[in-house]
Amino acid sequence: MERRDFLKLGCVGASAAVVAGLAGCAPQTKSGPTELAGTSASDVNWTDEYDVVVVGGGGAGFCAAIEAAEAGASVVILEKSGTCGGDTALSNGMILGAGTPQQAELEGCTDDSGEKFAEEQIAYAQGFGDEDMIREMCMESAAAVEWLVNDCGRVYATVDVVAPVNAYTDEFYPRSHWDYYALTASIRGEETDPTATHFGCLQKKADTYENITVKTNTEAVHLITEGKEVVGVQTADDDFFKAAKGVILATCSIGDNMEMARALNPQQYWGLYQREVNGAPVQVGASPYNTGDGIRMGLEVGADLALSEACVMLDTLYFGGVGEGRGNKDENIYKSTPVKGAIIVNPRGNRFVQEDADWGYISTMQYFENAKMGGGPDCKIWCIVDSNQTDYMERVVQWMIEQDTESRFVKVADTLDELAAAAELPADNLKRTVEKWNEYSKEGFDPDFDRRTDFGPIENGPFYAIRIVQNPLGACGGLRTDIETRVLNTAGEPIERLFAAGQIASGMFTGPFYPGCGWAVLGTVHWGRKAGRNAAALDARA
DSSP states (O other), X not given: OOTHHHHTOOOEEOOHHHHHHHHTSOOOOTTOOOOOOSEEGGGOOOSEEEEEEEEOOBHHHHHHHHHHHHTTOOEEEEOSSSSSBHHXXXXXXXXXXXXXXXXXXXXXXXXXXXXXXXXXXXXXXXXXXXXXXXXXXXXTHHHHHHHHHHTTOOOOOEEEEOOXXXXXXXXXXXXXXXXXXXXXXXXXXXXXXGGGSHHHHHHHHHTTOTTEEXXXXXXXEEEXXXXXXXXXXXXXXXXXXXXXXXXXXXXXXXXXXXXXXXXXXXXXXXXXHHHHTSOOOOOOOOOTTOSSHHHHHHHHTTBOEEEEEEEEEEEXXXXXXXXXXXXXXTOOTTOOOOOTTOEEEOTTSOBOSOTTSOHHHHHHHHHHHHHHTTOTTSOXXXXXXXXXXXXXXXXXXXXXXXXXXXXXXXXXXXSHHHHHHHHTOOHHHHHHHHHHHHHHHHHTOOTTXXXXXOOOOOOSSSEEEEEOOEEEEEEEEEEOBOTTOEEEBTTSOEEEEEEEOSGGGGGGTOOSSOOOTTHHHHHHHHHHHHHHHHHHTSOOOO
């Protein structure tokens, strides 16, 4: 059984005008904090009261609740769906960590550090995000892994390399912690322990606290305010939960909301459009409950936005996949997806990207190239490969052919001229691209995009053109927060007693592309725990 089948099942504030347009309220000025918009506490009868109200029962929400409860606070988690977990439960539970015992024990890696991790991620962010937040997240990554292992019972049996983007770094380390064999146990007919997964461990830990209450099928719709403070939450059933200390928004981002994605994250919209409108054979996606609720509620009370071009998005062929090559006779130096001789070309038939880089980077470059070349929401980026190199992707290609009843996404031809005609690519350009790639393959050197692995010529028909299909797993970005996880208004000031953690605040620590399997989960653990501690530390309102 191949890993690829399971790996797919892991700052700039917006202008006041943009915030006003999305929230339907007037922008805040910089003259100082004003009373918040939204439902006033004087207009409601409280259904129940807790010290901390957490909106969202995914990874960040549970981490926040655990830390707040550990500090002695009473906590309620309001979860929109019937089951907790969200995107965290749908992920493979990978978490990035640098300088961990698991790196040394499982991979013999003893020279990695939080400092090296931070340098890489700050370079990847390209000036976007908050450098101090990125640095703290990386420096504390080993502590996050340690907490999961020692306090929550998580076991890591695999630590994999996230393939580097060679334009930014020449170094790479095994940092993506997970457990492939536990994840795939059910496929082998073995018993599985749902409490041993990443989210299962968090849920089991939360169950040990009598002061944590979980309410499922409870959709939060508005924040309740009093003066300059957020004091509670209203649900769709008109229940009102009072927060004596604070409210934490942990509702993920806009993974399944096309209209909000159109406004806030065009790449996510592009992925959703392929699935919803263009009928692309997409395999996996975000939780259907991730519709930007927390972002909308924050905007209603004057919160600012911190957006990112990045998405947790990977193509169906899984270029740059983590851990794909382990144990494979064709594994490359990163042990990532063995793409062999496959190349990626734009609508002009030209290569444009390092095909063995991290999948998040590749997907974003595919989006940008498609837009640059006029592809529009109907993606016209293709993978080109010959019959000698298709064995690694045979399962996925066959699935795409079965789903593609109109033969729009997979083209097969005996010659490159015929393939170009079928894929509507300029034949001369495509042939020149393949000829150049074949020369690079013989030399084992790619001077154009610094690809360093999986060289192989494209020379034996039949030839394949496989249209790139994106799996939109979720957008990065949402509310602007500070390093203490406090939500900020458009004047850059904290909205009192309002916190946010996880992907809803990931625009503060993610650059223009998603930097690898485990970055989002690390964000849920580090910032979720910090939000819980900070909310619990506040004095209770009278």
